[in-house]
Amino acid sequence: MRVFLISLLVLFSNLSLAQPFNKPFAQPDFLAVDKAFVFSSERLDSGQTRLHWQITDGYYLYQKRLKFDGLPAEQHPTLPTAQTHTDEFFGESPVYRGELELIVPAQASGQLRMGWQGCADAGLCYPPQTATVALSPADPARSEQASDQALAGDLQHGTLLWSLLAFLGLGVLLAFTPCSLPMLPILAGLVLGNGASARRGWALASVYVLSMALVYAGLGVIAALLGANLQAWLQQPWLLGSLAALFVLLALPMFGAFELQLPNWLRDRLEQAGHNTRGGNLYGAALLGALSGLLMGPCMTAPLAGALLYIAQSGNAVQGALVLFTLGLGMGLPLLLLVTLGNRYLPRPGAWMERIKGFFGFVFLAMALYTLRAVLDPAVWLGLAGAWLIALAWATWTTLQARRPLQALALLLGLWGSLMVVGAAAGGSDPWRPLEPYAGASGGEARAASADAFTTVSDPASLQRELDAANAQGQWVLLDYYADWCVSCKVMEKQVFARSDVLTALNGVRLLRLDVTADTPTSRELLKRYAVPGPPSLIWIGPEGNERRARRITGEIDAPNFLQQWSETRSQG
Incomplete structure (x- = not known):
């Protein structure tokens, strides 16, 4: 028995020497995040921007956590093929190991706000990281930018x-x-x-x-x-x-x-101040x-x-x-x-000053009509504009009786205003062609053809489906940012996209009308997709799916200039 107890004491003493009970569990040493993932960027001679991560062995970056805020989607760098990493909590995820290099296209500009997140194989995940990269196109590439x-x-x-x-x-x-x-x-x-x-x-x-x-x-x-x-x-x-x-x-x-x-008390003070x-x-x-x-x-x-x-x-x-x-x-x-x-x-x-005051009274009424043009029915607006012309003609005729040339002008204004009122009664909307409704259905058919040629898109998911379909078929795409309250949009719809020569030139192009009439999260997302400040804006997407940024059209444009822009865009590929 004594021998057995002595043997146990010797055994435990050897174990305590081999691994003391008070020694803590040995934890792996993790690198600081900027050492585990060393990020750098540089401007290349081609005008492109190179983004590079040096990833330490035993660490990896998530592909899905890469963010490129400040760049439209078509300017995001192409991501290389990633490895598959299996995690018991997140399942399979594409990751990068060793190093990662991305190229931002030369036409990109402004501030790129990068975002990424990585983990260590030993079980530590770092918080998301960010960095800002200044993108300034090189001089040779400046001609490829939109204005x-x-x-x-x-x-x-x-x-x-x-x-x-x-x-x-x-x-x-x-x-x-x-x-x-x-x-x-x-x-x-x-x-x-x-x-x-x-x-x-x-x-x-x-x-x-x-x-x-x-x-x-x-x-x-x-x-x-x-x-x-x-x-x-x-x-x-x-x-x-x-x-x-x-x-x-x-x-x-x-x-x-x-x-x-103004009220008397306020008018008196202003008169004293501006004596x-x-x-x-x-x-x-x-x-x-x-x-x-x-x-x-x-x-x-x-x-x-x-x-x-x-x-x-x-x-x-x-x-x-x-x-x-x-x-x-x-x-x-x-x-x-x-x-x-x-x-x-x-x-x-x-x-003559009194006559001038009357004239500017008509000017202010014209400004009221101009302001309401976006919200009134086109026929109603045409009728009101015609009535304004008739009133102006009558005032000019009665005030300037001794001046025959001005009376003749008043007669012409009154006649044209009458035609506008008659055209409005038939549903007309064009002040330069007020009797168009009586000339036949050609004008209406042209506008209907314009409307039929465009596919209306009102949410980002529908837009992406249309873009994917066009890319699969190798089609050009024209994005027309449109709103019901945009007067220039309506002018272009009638004077550009209702013309047969324009529709013929756009044959084979997928025409998408992005409706941003309502100020909703979906319309804001559509505007944000290509960093569009507002309608009217026209964007050309090439057959490979990239925007021709230099050919973007912001604001109103007439048919001849539009056709020239499309010809130059298509010829440049």
Whole structure:
């Protein structure tokens, strides 16, 4: 017995020497995440961007956790074949080991926000990692960019002073486009309609342009930072109706219906503050400038799209606000010079001023009609426009009886307005061809053919199915971003896509109309798919499934230019 006990003591003492009970369990040493997955990026001579991960042995990256925020889907790098990793919790997952190299195409620009996540074979999973990569297309590739994309790239990598000067010049050019011209009668009515002196006219016009630019910049920045559909918001019926009612209210005093005045207590204070001033007040100028900014908001142009694209990519709201503000100043500058300098060549105040006020009353009514064009039935709008022309013709005839040429013009305006009313009664909608409904069904058949040629898409899943089908058949695809409230979209539908030569040229192309009328998560997702700021926007997708970004069309385009764009796109492959 004593021998047995001694043997047990010897045995336990040997075990305690071999593996002490107080020694903790040996755990593997895990690398820091930046050591386990070493990420780098570089610009290649071809203009492409190389993304590279050096993955340490015993570690792996999940393929499905790779993210490329800031890039449209067609510019995502092609992922190589992954290995299969089996996990008891997640099942089989594609992963990368050793190293991973991806190539971002040369036409990509802006800020790429990378995301990835990896694990260790020993049982540790790291939290998701992110990195920002600046994508600035090399000079040889800049010609392959669309204008809005090139502008966004310039803003990313150019100096602030250069950007402000460039957008001031772009604003000056945009002042002569149909998108900006409706501002001219508003500004002219403000300055000339009130008989302002040259100095007072300059002050009124300056406040008008300044407030318009501020509103324009603020709306653009809010839309870009919050991801809201600015155009859809500005085309709400209640907002357009309110603006139209305000324009009608501003027109009535021009006809002498009543005198639009502020409350006595407020008017007295303003008169004291602006003693000895003539020709309108600055508060009214600021209000009309803000209204002009709201009217301009729905107009989508390449410079505006470039500025919004830059803000969305960089999140630099301060520089974005300055750029949009400068763009608005540039758009108002020619109008300001035209109204204020042109005022010097007008005759001295007299009876003609009352006639001018009446004329600008009709101008304000025209602006009310212009505002409501997106929400009224086309036939109703045509009838109201015809009635406006008849009223203008009658006023011109009775006021200018001694001037036969102007009376002849009034007679023509009245005749055309009558034709518009007659055409509206038959369901017409085109002010330039008011009697089209009586000419036969050719126009309606052309529009029906246009509608039948396009497949309407209203959700991302349907879009992807159509794109996959086109890719499988090697078809070109034209994406037409459309909304019921987009006036330019309707103009293009009638004047571009209803033409037989355009439909013939598009034979064999899969035509998809992306309906973003409603401001819903699905419509926002459709806009986000190709980083589209709003309709009208036309996107060409090649037979292999990639967008021809340089050929993107933002804003309204006529049939000849559209056909030229399509010819050049197709010839370049």
